[in-house]
Amino acid sequence: MAVNPISLSRVSQGLRTNAVASAMQRSQLELYATQTRIATGRSFVTPSDDPVSAARALDLTQALQRQEQFQANIRHGDNTLAAADSAVTELSTLLIEATEIALRDVSNLIDADERAADAELIAGIRQQLQIVGNRQFDGRYLFAGRDTTTQPFVDALSGIAYTGDTGELITRMSDDLDVVINMPGNVLFGALSSRVESALDLTPTLTADTRMEDLRGANGRGVQLAQLLFHEDGGAGTFTVDLTNADTIGDVVTLINEAAIAAGSTLTAALSDTGINITPGGSPLTIRDPRAGGVAAALGIATTEPATTPIVGEPLQPRLTSLTPVEALAGGAAIDLLGGIVITNGERTQTVDFSDAQTVQDIINQINNAGVYVFATINDSGTGIDVFNQVSGTSLSISEGDGTTAGDLGIRTYSAATRLADMNDGLGIGLDEGQDDLRVTAKDGATFDLSLDGALTIGDVIARINAAAVDAGVSVTASIDPTDNGIRLVDATGGDGGLSVSSLNLSTAATDLGLTGSASGTETELVSEDRNPIRTQGILTALLDLEHALRADDTDAISQAAAKLDPLVNEVTRVQGIMGSRSQAMQQKLAQAADLAATTEIFLSELQDLDYPEAVTEMQAALMELQASMQTGSALLSLSLLDYL
Template identity: 30%
Template sequence: MVVCSHFRESLPFETFTDADYSDHGGFSGAAPATDPIITLSVFSSESFRRRLPSSVMSLLPVSANRTSSALTTQRLLYQLSSDQLAIQKQYDQLSSGRRVLRLSDDPAAANRALGLNRSIDRGEQLVRNANSVSGFYDSSDDALSRIDNALIQARGAAVEGVETVISDDVRTAIATTVREAIQSVFAAGNAMFRDQQLLGGILNSDAAFQYDGNEIVYGGNSAVGRTEVGLGTPSSINVTAAESLGAYSMILEGDPLNASLDHATRLVDMRGGKGVTPGVIRISGGAEYTTVDLRTAGTIGDVADVLSSLEISGRKLDVTLLDDSIRVAYADGLAGTLAIEDSAGSTLAHDLSIENPGGFSAPPIIGDKLMPRVTTSTKIEDLDYGAGVDLSSGITIQQGQQTFNIDLSDVETMGDVLIAINRSGADVHASLNEAEGRVQLRSLRSGVDYSIGENGGSAARSLGIRSATETTRLSELGRGRGLVLNNDSVDLTITRPDGTELGLDLEGAETIEDVLTLIRNHPQNQDTSRVLVSLNQMGNGIELQAPPGAAPIRVSQNQFSNAGTRLGLIAEGESEAFGVMDGSVNKVAGVDYLPLEAGGALDTLMRLEAAILSGNEGEIGRLQSRLDEDLDRASGARSRVGIWSRNLLDMKAATETEIVQMKSQLSNEVDADLATVISDLSQRQIAMEASMRIIGQTSQMTLLNFL
């Protein structure tokens, strides 16, 4: 055994007896218990090494062999450098409080820490989002609360205003109360938070409502902001003026427009919007199948072009697009077998209704009911199932006392029609419901009536947006109050220029068409001097015309009936109307019998103010029910904000709890145990001191030390 006896005094090692050696697989020779020696390099038992203090472990291995001085010095300097680095690492842990300062310290823990840090950052961002959204909710609730209070106040004023015996001063005071409610709703509708409209659309910094004379114009948008405040669907941060005030209300949704197939009709627009999925089909003339890859087809024209270029069993195909179908046959027009099938995973032939497995049906194969939907790119010539419509005359929009004539003579697509309407200057917004192929018109101005009619042709009817037609029900007239008719007697009398009277009993009539039919078919109106009746060619309303005679046409309503007024033939407050000469005929041109109201809380309040000032009890009573609807709408919007706010608090609390838990896990992964670090540092310092002593003593050794 090699013993470095001169190290005995300087090394802080335990004293081992020979019993210790024998217990740990050491030499069998005895060793004096009072003579500690370094024999570390010859023991390999792990159980023995575990009994050594860390200060000893830091010195392993200390070579006891006869080596060169340079190698011994290099090994000892390496030992000293390792001790210095270990001490510096522990100093870093003490100063930072972190056990893992870099990935190399503990790669597994560092990887877990990175994931926890990302989750904590995301959670903290969600909390910041929640704090920001909470401000929107609180401000929105305040604005909606003011709207609720104003509508309740106006509802009370309407109840007072419907009294029959009220002085002018009292009536004016009641109307002033309604005016204050209008101002309150107007201000709440323009409420802002962080330079953004609360009700007028997110990211809109301008006032949503503005006065134009005595009328109010809505200039906001329907944009809704959303942000993530927890896991799941992003939460809305605002309600719109349409949801809370009924602004931007839809005043008209036109009749469905029917389009025909066109070479440029997109596959996604077919089958009523369900679409046709491009795929691979197989075609056979009775022998082998030809595979046709149509996965890149975008339009029905692409499908037709590819199929028309094929030769099946030496015969070319002829593919024709019809109004609502596609026809596949042989170009020579002769019969034969024409099998069309979908390849595995494809549904193209099935979607186009041209599937013909095994050639069971003889050509031509016709796939019908493809129903292309109407989009902004649909051509005007493709409307009405391909017959096209004539829009050259244009349409007329009556807005209060203003009339806007819209030129549609140059439009080519439905998108052009919408642009022409939206740029007309009228306070309406036109859009297209592509799912149903309907033109939608929304109002932007409160306090006025709207009317969409003709400008000398049939463009409005062709677009399905003429607001008053023959199908209008009589129960809809008078703003939903219908007609007041006499019991079993004449309700309306039309006196022709020749003096012939046409008495009309409207009992049983249900639509405007029924009224027109009664006039046309009246027994006293079948000669050459008959009264012709139709809808106005300009605007809306009923038009009566007859050859000139001794007196003009006269329309009168009898007894208690208000049929003439509600049909737009007699002015409000009058009992009769007279015709005027228009060229070679005598004519009564009625006004629109179905004016459209802008809708919404502000429109209701403005109409209520006017009705109270004029003492129109019937109108006040009608507007009371509308006020109830407006209040329900505003209260519903406020309720939604309250629910959002409650959910927001719950999600915020859950996120904050999750952040605390993740920070605790992060601390367990990367934070240092200060007690352990201090203990290890003390031992490292002892080990470093030992290393320095060894270096100092070995640097003085001579050859005699090894003899």
């Protein structure tokens, strides 16, 4: 390293001193910088030392931090899956044990005492399964969905309620890859019922405040906002309407009208209950998209030929949302919210009042907070409300209060649309094909028979009964009971006998339809039992059913419960396979992430780590420079006039 020259010929003492001090300071700074690099082990200490390398090192450091976090995520996810897999293995073992007990007790050689003893064994297995369902890992419940702080399975209504959510835990394994690391209890245990699907389309009316993101659009694929092209032959010519900033459908109408005025057009846009209507301003009007299948088609106002008459837009199909006003439901049709609904789940019945509801969310909250362990939500298509039974081992029914609320909302569990195949816990109705299935005996003693061959719904059954009554000239009419969930038979014969229904031939239709009672004395109405309650079809329900069947010494019920267990064992095996494949994928990804992190560390080390031999050489040179500067400066500052004589 060169020593900075100091030229001191014919200068003042002060200037000479400053020059010497400056030279020494530069040498000291160079020495300090070299010593600092050696102390830190870095080739540069501040970004200003090497801006290009510093920027690159920052990128690599951030990448390394992400990679290390991904590795931590993967390890945690794999450990979570391992804990869940262990629990599922235990679950599978317990289920197989329960299945073996059920198959043994189907035999007629087993007496009531032995079955009662086995019922206790099944109760113990069920309790162990509940413990498995509430298994924790790292302080969080494995099978509670995303709500990992809430115990998922609790005793309720003489059954077991699932109080977790239906979401999945997701961990990020790389910048562009997320993976599920759990199995919600509602999936693994079948802890939620099949949904009470809304039987009616509650699609709301379109209002100016309807958000664009809440529209299914005329084509059912949503509305992607872009530009619209309007062309008037002989009028304002062609002008563009930019809809990219529209938030509501009202904004779209406003933007069209403003653009028309600015272009000198007299066309007008207006909102209907279902879509947008465009009235041409006297000149033939064409509306199109800059590209095919764009916003004009989605808004239902695209034209293929110039229009001179009003363009009536296609329905935009707004989705049901939590903020949808109740008066907008079902296209503005009058919905009775004053009558309320009656929810019965197991041993508990609750009347739910919607008289104060303003929005759909108010309705959902009232149902969910009724204290009967049901879960209501807007369906995936945004057309109605679905209700689930959260309790394994109980039956859920939703009927009318004092009006038609349940039917109007489409959530009554018994209606003319109820499928016969779904009744009796999915066992359906036992018919004798080709033969009459039912005999109705009126109070005056008159009878009529009917076949239910080909009947698919409760509505079909009612139609068959009424048609057979008319053909036989018997004054008996059938309908859905306005309050209770069942078929109502009304006898107008004036007799004093009993109104009853019985099965014929090999059919079990009367029993399966719940028409097992009779109306005698002054009673003129017979209402069937509700044979279409909603039940969960999972592991815990099957075990509870088996336990009850064993205690009742009911061979048929034991057989039915045993039949439910076998596919559940297969389902648990399938879930184990899913968890195993996820764990294997994680382990592979962990190895890849570790390799990538190691490579990043190498690049980062090459970029910022110090070359110690070179640095020591530089330090020695800087030290020699400083010493030389000090010696030279000392000699020069001691010069006097005599040195020049």
